[in-house]
Amino acid sequence: MGILYSEPICQAAYQNNLGQVWQWVREDGNCINVQDGFNGDTPLICACRRGHLRIVSFLLRRNADVNLKNQVSKTKQNESLVRMLLNAGAEVNAIDCYGCTALHYACKMKNQTLIPLLLEAHADPMIKNKHGESSLDIARRLKFSQIELLLRKAS
Template identity: 70%
Template sequence: MGILYSEPICQAAYQNDLGQVWRWVREDNCNINIQDGFNGDTPLICACRRGHVKIVSFLLKRNANVNLKNQKERTCLHYAVKKRFTFFDYLLIVLLMPVLLIGYFLMVSKTKQNEALVRMLLNAGVQVDAKDCYGCTALHYACKMKNQTLIPLLLEAGANPMIKDKNGESSLDIAQRLKFSQIEFMLRKAL
Protein backbone atom coordinates (compact mmCIF):
# COMPACT_ATOMS: atom_id res chain seq x y z
CA MET A 1 0.00 0.00 0.00
CA GLY A 2 2.68 2.53 0.94
CA ILE A 3 2.40 5.92 2.56
CA LEU A 4 -0.62 8.21 2.61
CA TYR A 5 -0.02 11.93 2.26
CA SER A 6 -2.19 14.90 3.24
CA GLU A 7 -0.99 16.91 0.22
CA PRO A 8 -2.42 15.62 -3.10
CA ILE A 9 0.73 16.52 -5.07
CA CYS A 10 2.84 14.50 -2.62
CA GLN A 11 0.53 11.50 -3.01
CA ALA A 12 0.68 11.85 -6.81
CA ALA A 13 4.50 12.05 -6.78
CA TYR A 14 4.69 8.96 -4.54
CA GLN A 15 2.33 7.04 -6.83
CA ASN A 16 4.17 8.07 -10.00
CA ASP A 17 1.20 10.02 -11.41
CA LEU A 18 2.96 12.62 -13.55
CA GLY A 19 -0.34 13.96 -14.92
CA GLN A 20 -1.58 14.81 -11.43
CA VAL A 21 1.78 16.28 -10.38
CA TRP A 22 1.74 18.47 -13.51
CA ARG A 23 -1.85 19.54 -12.73
CA TRP A 24 -0.99 20.60 -9.16
CA VAL A 25 2.10 22.54 -10.30
CA ARG A 26 0.13 24.26 -13.07
CA GLU A 27 -2.57 25.20 -10.55
CA ASP A 28 -0.06 26.75 -8.13
CA ASN A 29 3.72 26.72 -8.60
CA CYS A 30 4.14 26.89 -4.79
CA ASN A 31 3.03 23.24 -4.74
CA ILE A 32 6.51 22.32 -6.06
CA ASN A 33 8.05 22.69 -2.59
CA ILE A 34 4.99 22.14 -0.40
CA GLN A 35 5.70 20.02 2.67
CA ASP A 36 3.25 17.32 3.69
CA GLY A 37 1.49 17.81 7.01
CA PHE A 38 2.21 14.28 8.25
CA ASN A 39 5.97 13.98 7.89
CA GLY A 40 7.21 17.06 6.06
CA ASP A 41 7.98 15.24 2.79
CA THR A 42 8.07 17.39 -0.35
CA PRO A 43 6.87 16.08 -3.74
CA LEU A 44 10.57 15.59 -4.62
CA ILE A 45 11.20 13.49 -1.50
CA CYS A 46 8.05 11.46 -2.26
CA ALA A 47 9.24 10.72 -5.80
CA CYS A 48 12.75 9.83 -4.55
CA ARG A 49 11.34 7.41 -1.96
CA ARG A 50 9.99 5.33 -4.85
CA GLY A 51 12.65 6.08 -7.46
CA HIS A 52 10.30 7.82 -9.91
CA VAL A 53 12.92 9.33 -12.23
CA LYS A 54 10.46 11.09 -14.60
CA ILE A 55 8.74 12.90 -11.75
CA VAL A 56 12.06 13.85 -10.16
CA SER A 57 13.26 15.20 -13.50
CA PHE A 58 9.99 17.14 -13.97
CA LEU A 59 10.24 18.68 -10.48
CA LEU A 60 13.93 19.56 -10.85
CA LYS A 61 13.26 21.31 -14.19
CA ARG A 62 10.77 23.47 -12.29
CA ASN A 63 13.37 24.33 -9.64
CA ALA A 64 12.20 22.10 -6.80
CA ASN A 65 14.40 22.73 -3.75
CA VAL A 66 16.66 19.67 -3.38
CA ASN A 67 17.81 20.73 0.08
CA LEU A 68 14.48 20.88 1.90
CA LYS A 69 14.35 18.41 4.80
CA ASN A 70 11.43 16.47 6.24
CA GLN A 71 10.73 15.83 9.94
CA LYS A 72 13.50 13.20 10.05
CA GLU A 73 15.80 15.93 8.70
CA ARG A 74 16.35 13.92 5.50
CA THR A 75 16.72 15.40 2.03
CA CYS A 76 15.69 13.75 -1.22
CA LEU A 77 19.28 12.41 -1.54
CA HIS A 78 18.93 10.34 1.64
CA TYR A 79 15.88 8.61 0.14
CA ALA A 80 17.40 8.18 -3.32
CA VAL A 81 20.41 6.43 -1.77
CA LYS A 82 18.27 4.35 0.60
CA LYS A 83 16.03 3.18 -2.28
CA ARG A 84 15.95 -0.60 -2.42
CA PHE A 85 14.39 -3.11 -4.74
CA THR A 86 10.76 -3.75 -3.87
CA PHE A 87 9.51 -7.24 -3.08
CA PHE A 88 7.85 -7.21 -6.52
CA ASP A 89 11.20 -6.31 -8.16
CA TYR A 90 12.92 -9.22 -6.39
CA LEU A 91 10.11 -11.57 -7.37
CA LEU A 92 10.38 -10.56 -11.03
CA ILE A 93 14.16 -10.86 -10.97
CA VAL A 94 14.04 -14.36 -9.44
CA LEU A 95 11.27 -15.55 -11.77
CA LEU A 96 12.89 -14.13 -14.89
CA MET A 97 16.53 -14.96 -14.09
CA PRO A 98 16.44 -18.34 -15.88
CA VAL A 99 14.68 -16.82 -18.93
CA LEU A 100 17.52 -15.50 -21.12
CA LEU A 101 18.92 -13.60 -18.14
CA ILE A 102 15.96 -11.18 -18.26
CA GLY A 103 16.01 -11.03 -14.46
CA TYR A 104 19.64 -9.96 -14.51
CA PHE A 105 18.94 -7.22 -17.06
CA LEU A 106 15.97 -6.03 -15.00
CA MET A 107 18.22 -5.80 -11.93
CA VAL A 108 20.87 -3.87 -13.90
CA SER A 109 18.19 -1.57 -15.30
CA LYS A 110 16.81 -0.78 -11.82
CA THR A 111 20.34 -0.13 -10.52
CA LYS A 112 21.10 2.23 -13.44
CA GLN A 113 17.80 4.02 -12.82
CA ASN A 114 18.76 4.63 -9.18
CA GLU A 115 22.21 5.81 -10.23
CA ALA A 116 20.60 8.28 -12.69
CA LEU A 117 18.32 9.54 -9.90
CA VAL A 118 21.27 10.22 -7.58
CA ARG A 119 23.21 11.91 -10.41
CA MET A 120 20.24 14.21 -11.11
CA LEU A 121 20.08 15.28 -7.47
CA LEU A 122 23.84 15.85 -7.25
CA ASN A 123 23.76 17.89 -10.48
CA ALA A 124 20.90 19.95 -9.03
CA GLY A 125 23.09 20.96 -6.09
CA VAL A 126 21.85 18.79 -3.25
CA GLN A 127 24.05 19.08 -0.15
CA VAL A 128 25.96 15.80 -0.32
CA ASP A 129 26.92 15.85 3.38
CA ALA A 130 23.51 16.83 4.81
CA LYS A 131 22.86 14.94 8.06
CA ASP A 132 19.54 13.44 9.11
CA CYS A 133 18.15 13.12 12.66
CA TYR A 134 20.58 10.23 13.31
CA GLY A 135 23.54 12.25 12.07
CA CYS A 136 23.78 10.06 8.95
CA THR A 137 24.71 11.37 5.53
CA ALA A 138 23.79 9.72 2.25
CA LEU A 139 27.28 8.16 2.27
CA HIS A 140 26.53 6.48 5.63
CA TYR A 141 23.46 4.82 4.09
CA ALA A 142 25.29 3.85 0.89
CA CYS A 143 27.96 2.13 3.01
CA LYS A 144 25.41 0.34 5.19
CA MET A 145 23.73 -0.94 2.02
CA LYS A 146 27.07 -1.91 0.44
CA ASN A 147 26.12 0.14 -2.62
CA GLN A 148 29.27 0.11 -4.72
CA THR A 149 27.67 2.03 -7.59
CA LEU A 150 26.54 5.05 -5.56
CA ILE A 151 29.55 5.43 -3.26
CA PRO A 152 31.88 6.62 -6.07
CA LEU A 153 29.23 9.14 -7.21
CA LEU A 154 28.90 10.54 -3.70
CA LEU A 155 32.68 10.70 -3.22
CA GLU A 156 33.09 12.38 -6.61
CA ALA A 157 30.56 15.00 -5.45
CA GLY A 158 32.71 15.67 -2.37
CA ALA A 159 31.08 13.46 0.27
CA ASN A 160 33.22 13.30 3.40
CA PRO A 161 33.81 9.70 4.60
CA MET A 162 34.95 10.95 8.03
CA ILE A 163 31.69 12.63 9.14
CA LYS A 164 30.44 10.87 12.25
CA ASP A 165 26.81 10.00 12.97
CA LYS A 166 25.21 10.31 16.43
CA ASN A 167 26.78 6.97 17.40
CA GLY A 168 30.22 8.36 16.59
CA GLU A 169 30.58 6.18 13.48
CA SER A 170 31.87 7.46 10.13
CA SER A 171 31.20 5.89 6.73
CA LEU A 172 34.73 4.51 6.85
CA ASP A 173 34.02 2.98 10.28
CA ILE A 174 30.89 1.31 8.85
CA ALA A 175 32.85 -0.19 5.94
CA GLN A 176 35.49 -1.51 8.36
CA ARG A 177 32.92 -2.90 10.83
CA LEU A 178 30.98 -4.69 8.08
CA LYS A 179 34.23 -5.89 6.45
CA PHE A 180 33.47 -4.28 3.07
CA SER A 181 37.10 -4.13 1.96
CA GLN A 182 36.42 -2.72 -1.55
CA ILE A 183 34.28 0.06 -0.10
CA GLU A 184 36.85 0.73 2.62
CA PHE A 185 39.49 1.06 -0.12
CA MET A 186 37.31 3.55 -2.05
CA LEU A 187 36.72 5.64 1.07
CA ARG A 188 40.41 5.68 2.07
CA LYS A 189 41.38 6.68 -1.46
CA ALA A 190 39.00 9.67 -1.20
CA LEU A 191 40.71 11.02 1.94
Protein backbone atom coordinates in the same frame (compact mmCIF):
# COMPACT_ATOMS: atom_id res chain seq x y z
CA MET B 1 -1.33 0.63 -0.93
CA GLY B 2 1.71 2.44 0.45
CA ILE B 3 1.76 5.87 2.05
CA LEU B 4 -1.18 8.28 2.17
CA TYR B 5 -0.27 11.97 2.03
CA SER B 6 -2.29 14.97 3.19
CA GLU B 7 -0.93 17.06 0.29
CA PRO B 8 -2.48 16.03 -3.06
CA ILE B 9 0.66 16.83 -5.08
CA CYS B 10 2.71 14.61 -2.75
CA GLN B 11 0.23 11.76 -3.25
CA ALA B 12 0.33 12.24 -7.03
CA ALA B 13 4.15 12.23 -7.05
CA TYR B 14 4.23 9.11 -4.88
CA GLN B 15 1.76 7.34 -7.20
CA ASN B 16 3.68 8.35 -10.36
CA ASN B 17 0.77 10.43 -11.68
CA LEU B 18 2.63 12.99 -13.79
CA GLY B 19 -0.62 14.46 -15.15
CA GLN B 20 -1.84 15.27 -11.64
CA VAL B 21 1.54 16.65 -10.57
CA TRP B 22 1.60 18.87 -13.67
CA GLN B 23 -1.94 20.07 -12.95
CA TRP B 24 -1.13 20.98 -9.33
CA VAL B 25 2.03 22.86 -10.38
CA ARG B 26 0.12 24.69 -13.12
CA GLU B 27 -2.57 25.77 -10.63
CA ASP B 28 -0.12 26.80 -7.91
CA GLY B 29 3.60 27.01 -8.68
CA ASN B 30 4.36 27.36 -4.95
CA CYS B 31 3.15 23.83 -4.25
CA ILE B 32 6.32 22.41 -5.81
CA ASN B 33 8.09 22.61 -2.42
CA VAL B 34 5.08 22.01 -0.16
CA GLN B 35 5.83 19.74 2.79
CA ASP B 36 3.30 17.13 3.84
CA GLY B 37 1.88 17.77 7.29
CA PHE B 38 2.56 14.27 8.57
CA ASN B 39 6.25 13.67 7.86
CA GLY B 40 7.45 16.72 5.95
CA ASP B 41 7.89 14.91 2.62
CA THR B 42 7.98 17.17 -0.44
CA PRO B 43 6.73 16.09 -3.88
CA LEU B 44 10.39 15.52 -4.83
CA ILE B 45 10.97 13.24 -1.83
CA CYS B 46 7.74 11.37 -2.62
CA ALA B 47 8.83 10.75 -6.22
CA CYS B 48 12.33 9.72 -5.09
CA ARG B 49 10.86 7.35 -2.52
CA ARG B 50 9.35 5.31 -5.35
CA GLY B 51 12.02 5.89 -8.01
CA HIS B 52 9.74 7.85 -10.36
CA LEU B 53 12.42 9.41 -12.59
CA ARG B 54 10.03 11.30 -14.90
CA ILE B 55 8.40 13.09 -11.98
CA VAL B 56 11.78 13.79 -10.34
CA SER B 57 13.01 15.27 -13.63
CA PHE B 58 9.80 17.32 -14.04
CA LEU B 59 10.11 18.74 -10.51
CA LEU B 60 13.82 19.49 -10.87
CA ARG B 61 13.19 21.36 -14.15
CA ARG B 62 10.77 23.53 -12.20
CA ASN B 63 13.38 24.27 -9.52
CA ALA B 64 12.16 21.99 -6.74
CA ASP B 65 14.39 22.55 -3.71
CA VAL B 66 16.71 19.53 -3.54
CA ASN B 67 17.90 20.43 -0.05
CA LEU B 68 14.53 20.49 1.74
CA LYS B 69 14.44 17.73 4.34
CA ASN B 70 11.60 15.70 5.75
CA GLN B 71 11.48 14.65 9.40
CA VAL B 72 13.68 11.62 8.69
CA SER B 73 15.86 13.14 5.92
CA LYS B 74 16.42 9.97 3.94
CA THR B 75 16.21 9.70 0.18
CA LYS B 76 15.97 6.42 -1.64
CA GLN B 77 19.45 5.40 -2.78
CA ASN B 78 19.00 4.85 -6.48
CA GLU B 79 21.92 5.72 -8.75
CA SER B 80 19.89 7.64 -11.34
CA LEU B 81 18.03 9.59 -8.68
CA VAL B 82 21.19 10.38 -6.73
CA ARG B 83 22.93 11.56 -9.90
CA MET B 84 19.95 13.81 -10.78
CA LEU B 85 19.82 15.27 -7.28
CA LEU B 86 23.57 15.91 -7.14
CA ASN B 87 23.47 17.57 -10.57
CA ALA B 88 20.65 19.77 -9.29
CA GLY B 89 22.78 20.92 -6.35
CA ALA B 90 21.80 18.59 -3.51
CA GLU B 91 24.16 18.90 -0.54
CA VAL B 92 26.18 15.68 -0.67
CA ASN B 93 27.16 15.90 3.01
CA ALA B 94 23.68 16.69 4.36
CA ILE B 95 22.95 14.79 7.55
CA ASP B 96 19.70 13.28 8.79
CA CYS B 97 18.29 13.11 12.31
CA TYR B 98 20.78 10.31 13.12
CA GLY B 99 23.77 12.33 11.92
CA CYS B 100 24.14 10.07 8.87
CA THR B 101 24.94 11.19 5.34
CA ALA B 102 24.08 9.44 2.08
CA LEU B 103 27.59 7.97 2.23
CA HIS B 104 26.86 6.38 5.63
CA TYR B 105 23.78 4.67 4.19
CA ALA B 106 25.53 3.63 0.98
CA CYS B 107 28.25 1.98 3.12
CA LYS B 108 25.68 0.25 5.33
CA MET B 109 24.03 -1.12 2.18
CA LYS B 110 27.43 -2.04 0.66
CA ASN B 111 26.35 -0.12 -2.43
CA GLN B 112 29.38 -0.26 -4.74
CA THR B 113 27.66 1.91 -7.34
CA LEU B 114 26.69 4.85 -5.15
CA ILE B 115 29.82 5.12 -3.03
CA PRO B 116 32.14 6.17 -5.90
CA LEU B 117 29.42 8.51 -7.20
CA LEU B 118 29.11 10.20 -3.80
CA LEU B 119 32.89 10.41 -3.37
CA GLU B 120 33.20 11.98 -6.82
CA ALA B 121 30.74 14.64 -5.60
CA HIS B 122 33.09 15.27 -2.62
CA ALA B 123 31.22 13.31 0.06
CA ASP B 124 33.24 13.40 3.26
CA PRO B 125 33.97 9.87 4.54
CA MET B 126 35.12 11.22 7.91
CA ILE B 127 31.79 12.77 9.03
CA LYS B 128 30.69 10.96 12.18
CA ASN B 129 27.06 10.10 12.92
CA LYS B 130 25.43 10.32 16.36
CA HIS B 131 27.04 6.99 17.28
CA GLY B 132 30.49 8.41 16.52
CA GLU B 133 30.85 6.26 13.41
CA SER B 134 32.16 7.55 10.07
CA SER B 135 31.48 5.94 6.68
CA LEU B 136 35.01 4.58 6.84
CA ASP B 137 34.27 3.03 10.25
CA ILE B 138 31.13 1.39 8.83
CA ALA B 139 33.03 -0.08 5.87
CA ARG B 140 35.70 -1.38 8.25
CA ARG B 141 33.10 -2.87 10.65
CA LEU B 142 31.28 -4.62 7.79
CA LYS B 143 34.60 -5.92 6.41
CA PHE B 144 33.95 -4.18 3.10
CA SER B 145 37.64 -3.94 2.18
CA GLN B 146 37.25 -2.58 -1.39
CA ILE B 147 35.14 0.31 -0.18
CA GLU B 148 37.36 0.86 2.85
CA LEU B 149 40.25 1.41 0.43
CA LEU B 150 38.22 3.90 -1.65
CA LEU B 151 37.18 5.80 1.45
CA ARG B 152 40.74 5.98 2.78
CA LYS B 153 41.95 7.45 -0.51
CA ALA B 154 39.18 10.05 -0.37
CA SER B 155 39.85 11.10 3.23
